[in-house]
Amino acid sequence: MCGIAGYHGLTADTALLQRMNDCQQHRGPDGDGIVTDGPCGLAHRRLSIIDVAHGQQPMDTADGRYTIAYNGEVYNYLDLRAELEALGRTFATDSDTEVVLQAFAQWGPEAFDRFNGMFGLAIWDRHEQRLTLARDHFGIKPVYVARVRHPRGDGEVLLFSSEIKPILASGLYEKKVNDRSVYRYLRFRAHEDGTETFFDGIERLAPGELLEADAAGIRRRMFTRLKEELLELATEQRPYDEAAAAEYERRLVESVRLRLQSEVPVGTSLSGGLDSSAVAVIINRLLNEGDELSTRSVGTRQNTFSAVFPGSINDEERYVDDVLDICTGHVDAHKILPTADEFKADLLDFVRTQEEPLISSGPYAQFQVMREATKHVTVLLDGQGADEMMAGYIPYYFVYLRQLRAQGATAAASELAKSLDVLYRLGRFKLKAKLTLKKTVPTTQLLAKDFVAAHSGERYSSEGANLKKRLVEDLFHNSLPSLLRYEDKNTMRFSLEGRVPFLDKEVLKYVFSLSDEAIIKDGWNKRVLRDATRDLLPESINRRRNKIGFTTPQVEWFMRLKNHFYSIFLSESFANRPYVDQAEVIAAFEGWVKGANDVDTMTFWRLINLELWLREFIDDHDHDADADAAAAEQAVHVKTDYEPNAGRSLDLVTSLGEDVRRYPVRTELFSRDDDLDARVLEHVDRFFAGLPSAGPEHEAATRGPWWFFLSEKVVAITQGRSYFVWDIKVGRPARVLSRYVTRTPAGIGLGSPFTMQLAIQEAGLPRVLYAAAGGAVGKVTGRKGLFYELVGNDISAIDGPTEYSAYPSNVSAKLAPKDPDAVAARLSAAIRERVPEPWRSTFGGTVIMDANDIGRNVLGSDAPGDRTRFEEMFADNPLGQGSQQTPMAMVFLRPGQA
Known part of the structure; x- marks a missing residue:
């Protein structure tokens, strides 16, 4: 398996090819190559599988006429080679690459339909000055293309690659979102239903499609009639x-045997379902039969790889174990146990790997399996x-039942009666939701109104009453393309080749030539596969009627990770998406956490995946290198009480001319169960006890008057005035009023239904409405802050959840602390009793400060003097709001400033 990239329409540009090639090194760590000729450039990364010693590309x-960059495996290459040799062609290597190249030289594009396998390839014809791109019949291997403006502005350039990243790295593509794809994804769950991608201007070749580019332009067409042949075969009904x-068993075994051709180790992805289990037991039978020629790449023991989730409703370990029992003596089983915490840690890598959004987190299980498999094998078979x-x-089943009904009510009724247990599993969840009277939230309600209006004409439909027509749709358009994308991205991320024995076009043609009863009969789907493996598979799998597959316990994981996902929904970037x-x-996520609505985690996943995709691939990433380095250093170095936070300063000269030094004190997180006074005194003691070892410069800086500053957050938290957002029962007035409040950066303020609800509870709805009316008048007259002036009750100090805050503040909303002046006086009295001279006599008091990067506000203090003075001391917000965990500070007026 490999990676290809290149262009048509430029003069020789090896630097461009190198940039594109470097982006997909993971697809081919065993070698690389670049070729330029005329307007064409080809780049290749190689993962050596067959003829490891040779077969380098391009x-x-x-005769030098044709050059190929090829990604894939053609399993019937030995038969094709024999045919080509009979026609007089000679070969310099044993690779399937050379067979593919010679076949094109002999037959032209018609060669592609002779191939049985998977491929994404580029062939350059020097004589005709023509580039040909092609993708295999099923689209197992990807080919992406983009037509971009020529850098000199005259004409266009065609870019192509096995992944999207090389096109982005070319520097010629201007990244832009395909809003239509985004809408169809969010609205219909469609994400691979055509040649368009989520990137405007980047397309994929369709399964069985070729593209030609030369001086006459660019042309695209299908090189195969496979879809039409399948529908024609469906009419035979043998x-x-x-x-x-x-006969089906013989063909399937042969398909598996062909896909064991390899000079590197081959293993099996085993989910415990019927399909992957069938592959595993077929390989086991070949091992038992002593077919050393076929199983040489497997070795004496088959390596299997399974994702299991002990204790989860999604767990299939018992079925995996049943297969392993069949294979006892010839198997080395590897079980991977993905967790929610690992999913969180891998989330950005997973999104980056897939390159486009996907409809569930399920493929993460496959991602984990591939990461483990690459330690043991280079090729992996599975049941896609x-x-x-x-x-x-x-x-x-519903499609088939409608088909039978059209043929006669009796046949439909008989099939329905034997399928009731299967259909019940689908219907029970919908029935349960209705019986629990959960609130229905349509997906469009979660989308921006202008966005919905702009795409109101979009529709999504599928064949509903003809089984084989529906299967053809899903094979080439609706369902399988996305699964093959997951397969390709996850395997190649870890430099693995994935092979899919069921996607053998001759095996598929045979199934479609049989009557529909070979597919569904008496409530049993996959009937021909069940019958073919009856003596190979344990009955627990062969007669199993519930399907799970390689997926994750998404509902359980989302509940565990709700804090993290909340922070994504609360982020400023998410708020600003169109x-x-x-x-x-x-509101919907809050309702889901409480079990009050029918929104499912698939909907939330699409929103999360889209946001993370936009951040990764579309948003600008202009980072300050020095700031990144400082943040990285801060992450590994826990600061002392005598150091500033990263990017901040200990010293400040205020607008009043006062020279102050602020020492941010790092603490553990506070909770409502903490004794605030005891925690404060612990850190005050530690600060002064450590001063002598901090150095004379610090001792000298602390000889002037000083104050203890404390974040209002920890006061509110320890008073029980901080609430998880899902525990706040938001009423309709709060939802309506919050819409008319201008959101401050990162969600601070009353622009959230949660914080508005707290404001209503604190001040009362009549007063909030009165203040809102006054605030509206203030906007007209140019008077700012009138709302907060009229509403009172320290409503301005209500904080919403902010994505950058440490947990639990990132998922909590809080009221202002209760009676902060009294809290300040109480803390000051305790501090005066504890600190030694000379600091006792120079202590000026405690300040309860509400500070962030937007502004400062003293909420409470027992220190004499104008409170503006203390707000000026925090003009640059030295404490930090997130991982710094510095909610308190010792602030000293430098000696000679009193």
């Missing part, structure tokens, strides 16, 4: 019997494609 024909099942080929999903209504999303 590869030329002996009888299904034991002989047909035996069987569901779309043989009706593996529950909705196919696609979503942040307030509605937050």
Whole structure:
């Protein structure tokens, strides 16, 4: 397996090719190559599988006319080689790459339809000055293309690659979101239903499509009639019997045997479902039969890789174990146990790997499996494609029942009666939601109104009454393309080659030539596969009717990670996206946490995945290198009480001319169960006890008057005045009023339904309405802050959750502390009793400060003097709001300033 990249329409540009090639090194760590000729450039990364010693690319024909950059495996290459040798062609290597190249030289683009395998390739014809790109029949291997403006402005350039990142790295593509793809993704869960991608101007070749580029322009067409052939075969309806099942078994075993061709180790991805289990037991039978030629790449023991989730409803370990029991003596099993915490840690890597949003977190289980598999093997077989080929999903039953109904009510009724247990599993969840009277929240309610209006004409439909037509749709358009994308990205991320034995076009044609009863009969889907493996698989799997597959316990994980996801929904970037209504999303997520609505985690995942994708691939990433270095150093170095926070300063000269030094004191997180006074005194004691060892410069700086500053957050938290947002029961007035409040950066203020609800509870709805009316008048007359002046009750100090705050502040809203002046006086009295001279006599008092990067406000103090003085001492917010965990500070007026 490899990676290809290149261009058509430029003069020789090896630097561009190198940039593109470097982006997909993971696809081919075993070698690389670049070729330029005329307007074409080809780049290749190699993962050596067959003819490891040779087969380097780009590869030329002996006469130098054709050059290929090829990603894939053609499994019938030995038969094709023999045919080509009979036609007089000679070969310099044993690689399938040379067979593909020679086949094109012999037959032109018609060669592609002869290939049985997977490929994404580029071939340059020096004589005709023509570039040909092609993608295999099923689209197992990707080819992305983009037509961009020529850097000199005259004409256009065609860019292509195996991944999207090389096109982005070319410097010629101007990144832009495809809003239509975003809408169809959020609204219909569609994310791979055509040639468009989420990047405007970047497309993928369709399965079975080729593209030609030369001086006459760019042309695209299908090189195969596979879809049409399948529909034609479907009309034959050959009888299904034991002989047909035996023939299918023979073909499937041969397909697996072909995909074991390799000079590097081969293993099996085993989920515990029917499809991957069938592959595993077929390989086991070949091992038992002593077929050393076929199983040489497997070794004496088959390596299997399974994701398991002990204690979860998604766990399939018992089925995996049943397969392993069958394979006892010839298997080395590897079980991977993905966790929610690992998912959180890997989330950005996972999003980056997939390059485009996906509809669930399920493929993360596969991501984890591939990470482990690469330690043991280089090639991995799995069961992709069987569901779309043989009706593996529950909705196919409904399609088949409608088809039977059109043929006659009796047949439909009989099939329905035998499928009730399967259909019940689908219907029970919908019925349960209705019986619990959960609030219905349509997806469009979570989206920005202008965005919805702009795409109101979009529709998504699929064949509903013809089984094989629906299967063809899902094989090439609706379902399988996304699964193959996950497969390719996850395997290649870890330099693995994934092979899919069910996606053999001859095996598929045979299934479609049989009657529909080979696919569904008497409530059993995948009937021909079940019959073919009846003597190979344990009955627990062969007769299993519930399907799970490689997925994650998403509901359980989302509940565990709700704090993290809340911080994403509360972020400023999410709030500013033109696609979503942040307030509605937050309200829906709150309702989901409480079990009050019918929104599912798939909906929230799409919103989260889209936001993370936008951050990774679309947003500008102009970082201050020095700031990054400082943050990295801060992350590994826990600061002392005598150092500033990263990017901040200990010293400040205020606008009043006072020279002050502020020492941010790091603490553990506070909770409502903490004794505030005891915690404060502990850190005051530690600060003064450590001063002598901090150095004479610090001792000299602390000889002037000083004050103890404390964040209002910790006071409110220890008073029980901080609330998780999902514990705040938001009423309709709060939701309505919060819409009319200008959001401050990062969500501080009353622009959130949660903080507005707290304001209503604290001041009363009549007073909030009165202040809101006054605030509206203030806006007209140019008077700022009138709302807060009229509402009183320290409403201005109410804080909403902020993404950068340390947990639990990132998912909490809080009121102002109660009676902060009294808190300050109480703390000052305790501090005076504890600190030694000379600091006792120079202590000026305690200040309860509400400070952030936007402004400062003294909420409480027992220190004499104008409170503006103390606000000026925090003009640059030296404490920090997040991981610094410095909610208190010792502030000294430098000697000679009193």
